[in-house]
Amino acid sequence: MWIEAHRLGLDAARRDGARDGEGRMLTSGAIGLRGAGRYAEAAEWYRLALEMAVEDGNVRQQAQAVSGLGHISLLDGRTAEARTHFEEALRLREAAGHRHRVALTRRRLGETALAEGDFIDAMHQLRLSYDELTELEESYEATRVQALLGHVLERSGESTEGTRLLQQALAVFRTGAVRAVDWEARCLEWLGQAAASQGDTAAAVRLYENARDLFARLSPSDAERVEARLRDR
Numbered sequence: 001m002w003i004e005a006h007r008l009g010l011d012a013a014r015r016d017g018a019r020d021g022e023g024r025m026l027t028s029g030a031i032g033l034r035g036a037g038r039y040a041e042a043a044e045w046y047r048l049a050l051e052m053a054v055e056d057g058n059v060r061q062q063a064q065a066v067s068g069l070g071h072i073s074l075l076d077g078r079t080a081e082a083r084t085h086f087e088e089a090l091r092l093r094e095a096a097g098h099r100h101r102v103a104l105t106r107r108r109l110g111e112t113a114l115a116e117g118d119f120i121d122a123m124h125q126l127r128l129s130y131d132e133l134t135e136l137e138e139s140y141e142a143t144r145v146q147a148l149l150g151h152v153l154e155r156s157g158e159s160t161e162g163t164r165l166l167q168q169a170l171a172v173f174r175t176g177a178v179r180a181v182d183w184e185a186r187c188l189e190w191l192g193q194a195a196a197s198q199g200d201t202a203a204a205v206r207l208y209e210n211a212r213d214l215f216a217r218l219s220p221s222d223a224e225r226v227e228a229r230l231r232d233r
Helices: 002-016 019-035 039-056 059-075 079-096 099-115 119-135 139-155 159-174 181-197 201-216 220-231
Strands: none
Touching: 019 039, 019 059, 039 059, 059 079, 059 099, 079 099, 099 119, 099 139, 119 139, 139 159, 139 181, 159 181, 181 201, 181 220, 201 220
């Protein structure tokens, strides 16, 4: 439905010669394609959006398209390529003074570093992102970064601090203005990993079961991943 609506919107924008609208339809539609796992199509839409943005000198759209290409590369396991895209998006957004987008790009760079096993850089990028988002009073985004930072700290051996940050983020995602079931599930899974690494099998199983049950309502593939962790207990 989302993808088809954007195809129609893209056609209409092209007929009307509305280049700004066409660019927005391309980047927004690419998000739907990416979410559906259609990475090649999504990348093509982002590339078209990037070409238009460069021609028009639209820095905001350039950064959006480059960041989208980076996200696809990251999801596809091409971390070096993802890093290159995100660093370019960061350069564009810093030059334009887009502080919120800069912070979000640093979060992506942190995720990329984590995927590469570079915990030091991941912590550096995520701390910068968290500080900026907190200063901007972007509570939801800041809490997401806090959860990621907690996970990285736990993975790097700083279990006590990592677990503390994850538990704080979990409490926020369960209540209040930033209620988010998907991130509640992620925090539970990461806390399960933390418990497992500390040898607390009973706690790990309980946390994994709670995460799996939440993911089952949102993402079968995520639920299956957590179920696999339970089978390994």
